[in-house]
Amino acid sequence: MPMAPVRRRDDHKLLVLAGIGGLVLIAAPIVVFSQLPEVVPSGDPAGLEAPLTGEYGGLGGVVEEPSPTSPSLRVSPLPGAPSRLDGSGRVVLAATSANGTVVTSTQTDRPERQEISGWTDLGGAAAGDPVLATDAIGEMSAFVVGTDGHLMRNRGLKPALNGTSKWRDLGGAQLVGTPAVAQDAEGKLVVVARGADGSLQVIQQTAVVADTWGEWQRVQVPAAHDPAIYRDSQGELRIFASGPDGRLRTIVQVGLSGAEWSVPQDLGGSLAGPPAVIMDAEGRLRVFALDEAGALQHNVETGTASGAWVGWENLGGQLTGRPFATTGARGGVAVHVLDPSGKMREVFQTGVERDGWSEWQDRDGNLARLVAVVQDRQGRFLAHGVGKRGGMERALQLVPSTAHWSGWETDLGGVFPTG
Template sequence: MHPISRRGLLRATAAAGALALPGLAPATAAAGTIPPHRWIGAGPFTHVYDPSTPGRRRYLNDHTLLKADGRWHVFGIVGDSAAPGRSPDSAAETAFAHASAPDPYGPWTGHADALTLDPGYHGEEHLWAPHVIEADGTYWMFYAAGGSTGAAINLATSTDLTTWTRLPSGPLFRGRAARDPMVTRIAGQWVIYYTEVSATDGRHLVCHRRSDDLVHWSEPGTAYADETTESTGVSVTESPFVLEQDGWYYLFIGPRVGYEGTDVLASRDPFRFTLDGYAGHVPGHAVEAVADGADRYASAAGWFGDGLYLAPLQWRATPPSWQSPDNPAVSLDVDGRLNVFALDAADRSMLRRVQLDPATDTWSDWERFGGPAGAVPTLARDTDGRLEVFSLAPGGVNLHHRAQRADGGWSDWEEFGGPAAAAPAVARNADGRLEVFALSPDGAVVARRRQTSPGGSAWDPWDAGFGGPAGAPPVVAANADGRLEVFVLAPGGAALSHRWQLAPNGAWSAWSAFGTAAGNAPRVGRDGSGRLTVAAVAPSGVGSFHRRQSVASGGWDAWQPLFGWSTAAPLLVPSADGRLEAFAPAPGGERLDHRWQLSPGGAWDPGEEFGEPGVTLTATPSGAADATGRVHLFAVTADGRIRTRVQARPSGGWLPWTAFGDRAVATLRSSAPAP
């Protein structure tokens, strides 16, 4: 049996085909009287250490931090960075970097590599994922290697954190894909967690073994089994990390919600975790929890960064909110002018700019429109063109709503119900009534609410039985015949499901599998042929792919690749002639890819790089066409500034990128849990 490499598990396999997985399962009830777990998130990440050397840009990947003799040390995979949007060759990861600092935030001082590859040591092929602990005056480094007889977990020891000696007897144990070890103490024994692939059904696993001496380990047990399998070509149980807090155990695993994301599962049993215990998200790759006295931090590193990042680890009593798919949000209003909505970087108040003249593309200054808000709002238009705004209250307490009047003015804000986990998805029924779909804070329920009359101010009560559980907020689109169709990601990303109206304005079908594992909520666009296209990002973010209706309002073609590495599902926006334009940033945000249909509903051009040199984006851009038919694209940069690029003419080429105002806005990751 050949070992499964990290590169093999993170390769782009978007065209590999769909998985025939069941639809959404019913929600699971909370367990009896057990006190609730805490919800975990993270504050803003700070870049604290760059392992690059003059003329050589380098990254850190899986890493470990520990404090020894009053000084912090980091050990991690190190390698040469690839071009923006491209992944390095993991087979070239053959050394562990070492640096130290007086504080987790630095300043960090680089040292000589701690360990380098030794092919003569039982066939080592790479050095991955070091984890270092101290026990009885000795430092123990557990790491992943490989060889012709299977993936291996190896051990080296040191007394000074500088000179390391491998265990003479060879690997501690081998497995099909044994990688990313993490060791901790539980109930008087040492426990090692690591990622693995099941030999019976190919499912991605987190396995565990126990030991009394850190050298001799028990047979493996399964701590977590994901619904995805090795047939997807990507692993979603990487970098397991377990910590205990107030009687609960928390398992960090990834990549989730794209390459730069880590989910957290909670359990009372450290040897059994399930998706029912979802307990939050940290927007970083290979995340570890770091304790410094009473302070807890999340550390992160990966292929698309420049070293080590650190953020305060947050413990919450309530679930995190999800961000809107569009940041900023943009739509035409009743006067045919584009409106752009974003959140202020300082206080998260809602901001708005209005296109004063589409012909000259002049804009108003930023104005305060409401807030603070829990997410960028969702926008919808009534049949008469009036804009309606749906906003998430801070902390997901409930939804708020504000509607444009026929004269262009606005109603007051009103309570719209909740609580909710995100700004809702909204679409217009065939008869003109808006329908709203919202995810509950714990992800257990997708609820639905509808206008009682087209453009009216009255709404039906919430229908809390529409769907759920879900792993991300729902997405909705209108078919060419007016029937609405809703798409939902299953918990953990194991499948996409959809449900549609059986007739315009009518009853709904049952939930049905839509056919593939995915890393995040999809996006939907309708082209000039009337056909819907659904775009989704692959698990771990290794690629994005799309599926198109065979005929307008009809069945669906097979999944096809769309882009390579992507942070989330690509933006789909139609040009004036009905051809879809697609945009997707790569992890790290240094590259933005662009493709377009050659004809409405037709094949796709190979595409082009569309971003600005030296500019890093934080999320997928948003876009819409103005009254002249020209598409406007808006993107938020790492420093919180909005950049815009506009078509020179309808369905034509593009003008250069320019600044869109001087206001700093919140740098939110689209379709991801809030930081």
């Protein structure tokens, strides 16, 4: 029987169709994934901690490109704080226990559930409260003033093992209180702390990838309370401190050597506590502090990194302790502080242009002191405070930018100073 004729034209069509189908399958993932929204790293919900480039990254400063052999560097405009997010977006809290050691607590890998790991003891002999700061290679450290008046650093949050502490002594002259820490425009850590004599003392890393530090320097700003430090939208570090006369003064880092600072700028005021500083959505620095009557005073720059200030505004309230200023999920600034009864109070910007302030809101609590307020990876405020019985307590904003808060939970436990 003769063989059936070969249908070469049909086979050629099939080959062409198969080739087109293969191209579609290859291209489809490209088309699909190109439509996905840009994902902000979980440890940086505001998108501020961009890798170093020759341009401004977020609200960071101008820096040189790192060499190909250096680690990937990340410069953060956010200063050190008692609680902050780690590289996985988990909240880490540091505090000084009743026996004088520094302890930390970290969210588990399920941050949406707000589960916590318990306390890790870092050891040390702390005289004040610690702050957490992330360096330019992404390593988180705790800084605290020790009982000997020296600044101590626990790099990588390493716990004490067999009684041996992992703290490094950075020196300083009779330091007291809580230090303030921030990265400069190149990513080097700068620490400022006050002395028992009312002086302000500054020390700075000499390189971003090495644990090497310069000499301590005294700056000409009197300090009756703990200072604050913040990097402005032009990459310049600014230190703020209120003096024994109640007036707030600020200095600006002139160069990146850490040894040059401007002459003090007197912002006036009649303050009776430490300042809190935050950058608003327009790139202006805002400063808050309590006056002698317990009312919250507020000042703001006239423009982005202008160095000129509007003047003090009284936001009222009958408050006590340290205020905490935080930027909310929608870019508005909120301030949290205790009243004399131990309840946490909140005031926040209002209006489309954020040109007004709310009435004081009651966020409940029965606290001896407020320890920290941070925005978590979902954009919710998370507050920690020491209860009047000495345990660490926490309250969470249930929905970002709303008045819906949880009650104060006591599951963190521990024993902490109430004064």
